Amino acid sequence: MQNPFFNDGSGRNLGDIKLINRAVIFRTIREAGAISRSELAKVSGLNPATVTHIARELTSLGLIEEAGITESKGGRPSTLLKIRSQAGYIIAVHLDRYFMRAMITDLNLEERIFSEIYATQTDKTSQINIENLLNIIDELVQKSKVNERELVGIGICAPGPLNVKEGVLLSPPNFPGWPSTPIRKIIEDRFHLPTFLEQDANASATAEKLFGQMREADNFIFLLADGGLGGGVMIGGEIYHGEECTAGEIGHTTVDMNGPQCSCGNYGCLELYASPRSVRRYVLDQMEQGRQAETLMMIVKGDSKQVSFKTIVEAAEANDPLCLEGIERMRNALAAGITNLVNIFDPEAIVVGGEIEFAEKLLYDHLVNAIKTRTLSGYKKPVQLYFSEMGQDVQIIGAFSLVLRELFQNPSMLRK
Numbered sequence: 001m002q003n004p005f006f007n008d009g010s011g012r013n014l015g016d017i018k019l020i021n022r023a024v025i026f027r028t029i030r031e032a033g034a035i036s037r038s039e040l041a042k043v044s045g046l047n048p049a050t051v052t053h054i055a056r057e058l059t060s061l062g063l064i065e066e067a068g069i070t071e072s073k074g075g076r077p078s079t080l081l082k083i084r085s086q087a088g089y090i091i092a093v094h095l096d097r098y099f100m101r102a103m104i105t106d107l108n109l110e111e112r113i114f115s116e117i118y119a120t121q122t123d124k125t126s127q128i129n130i131e132n133l134l135n136i137i138d139e140l141v142q143k144s145k146v147n148e149r150e151l152v153g154i155g156i157c158a159p160g161p162l163n164v165k166e167g168v169l170l171s172p173p174n175f176p177g178w179p180s181t182p183i184r185k186i187i188e189d190r191f192h193l194p195t196f197l198e199q200d201a202n203a204s205a206t207a208e209k210l211f212g213q214m215r216e217a218d219n220f221i222f223l224l225a226d227g228g229l230g231g232g233v234m235i236g237g238e239i240y241h242g243e244e245c246t247a248g249e250i251g252h253t254t255v256d257m258n259g260p261q262c263s264c265g266n267y268g269c270l271e272l273y274a275s276p277r278s279v280r281r282y283v284l285d286q287m288e289q290g291r292q293a294e295t296l297m298m299i300v301k302g303d304s305k306q307v308s309f310k311t312i313v314e315a316a317e318a319n320d321p322l323c324l325e326g327i328e329r330m331r332n333a334l335a336a337g338i339t340n341l342v343n344i345f346d347p348e349a350i351v352v353g354g355e356i357e358f359a360e361k362l363l364y365d366h367l368v369n370a371i372k373t374r375t376l377s378g379y380k381k382p383v384q385l386y387f388s389e390m391g392q393d394v395q396i397i398g399a400f401s402l403v404l405r406e407l408f409q410n411p412s413m414l415r416k
């Protein structure tokens, strides 16, 4: 079925696209803060009668409400509409290999309350387990003092591979605490709320489509680079999952057939060279072999445990040769990976996000140049490259987006 929320951002006037129009109107109101019906018609491209009809529908569903009257210049005063932020609350969970973070928020993403836990040692992921997750959600609901009846649903994003349809985490590499966990069922049984699971890069792509720079784009790829390197592939406005929900695993494509073994079992995978964590590992390995990184050591005050991708980027920007080498290695591998993605999918744009954002200044020109000079798209306008503007929140906003997208298809999720 065509997903009504994923469309080209402009409204239409045909009878069978009610849900698309609902989404367009909701989003336009949300972006404006408060807006009159006539302005809504202008911005959305829908005719005034359709706008009035949908506004009435959304009001009766409890999603929007009137917000006073505006004095228009010379014209008649008109009533403003706004999102009814109290209409419901969504719980979003970002499950990572090394931490989990949960957020409870209103539909406007304005009131946001977070809870989070981290593994104390970066290699001990098993201490983040399903019990922790249930507790963190419990704690969040208590902290927020939101009435349980106001909760709309729970969105979870996690590293792949996972089965989106069944809501099961499979056995993600470096993720030993979660073998074949039916996470959706466990959470639904405990909280009695509709729950949605999606791979982190796909959830990030959904966030970009709903709230980010990709609202007008139907074909794009979100390249999520932090612990690993994953791709959320949006084709025709829909996430492309593939046969077994493992599509887009760009990090596990081979760039060196004789390279070192990857956690996935294969050899020479792209993420061994291009993920922020691989840069950290490379710099630390080189230091163990006796190479110096004086600027980096000054930044971390001599404590190599404090070396992170962010501090390596800082040192590289101050011309630390070893850190620059690590970034260059990443840059070349990423350029190859992005070239491959563009040649396979012919997207309108690539959006890059996750921990990689710290290196935007060091990477951007090089990656744009790779797209210009190395892809097959030379005959048309070059594929655009963006760094996500949502920073480290992109995954959790993605998890939130999974529920909001569903809400537009099934407004009955709101328990009035």
Ligand SMILES: [Zn+2]
Pocket (backbone or CB within 6 Å): 251, 252, 253, 262, 263, 264, 265, 266, 269
């Ligand atoms: Zn691999």
